[in-house]
Amino acid sequence: MDVSLNIHPPCKKVSFDNKQFATVRSKEINQEDDVKSQGLHFRAYRCPVCSKYHLTKMEMALARWINDIAYRNQLREEAFVRREVAYYNRRNRIRE
Numbered sequence: 001m002d003v004s005l006n007i008h009p010p011c012k013k014v015s016f017d018n019k020q021f022a023t024v025r026s027k028e029i030n031q032e033d034d035v036k037s038q039g040l041h042f043r044a045y046r047c048p049v050c051s052k053y054h055l056t057k058m059e060m061a062l063a064r065w066i067n068d069i070a071y072r073n074q075l076r077e078e079a080f081v082r083r084e085v086a087y088y089n090r091r092n093r094i095r096e
């Protein structure tokens with residue numbers, strides 16, 4: 001086992017000493033068929049408890065939301081338009 005990989009108290013999650021190791025491992029995991037088929041995406045994050053790096057899995061949609069600014073803006077615009085339409089329809093007593 002890699003010496004950088006250990007079970008670190010107090011959070012008892014598998015931890016990595018630096019972000020680079022954790023990111024490399026997350027990319028390996030993301031290439032696995034099981035992970036792909038479930039639409040999961042692992043990423044490294046710095047733990048506020050032990051200051052090491054752990055991996056966390058995210059739904060693909062959430063990963064995209066976090067990583068893709070254009071996608072985020074698009075969803076915000078769509079939500080805005082929906083709210084405006086609902087407001088307009090209410091104000092003018094139009095049934096949707």
Ligand SMILES: [Zn+2]
Pocket residue numbers: 011012013015047048049050051052054
């Ligand atoms: Zn931790």
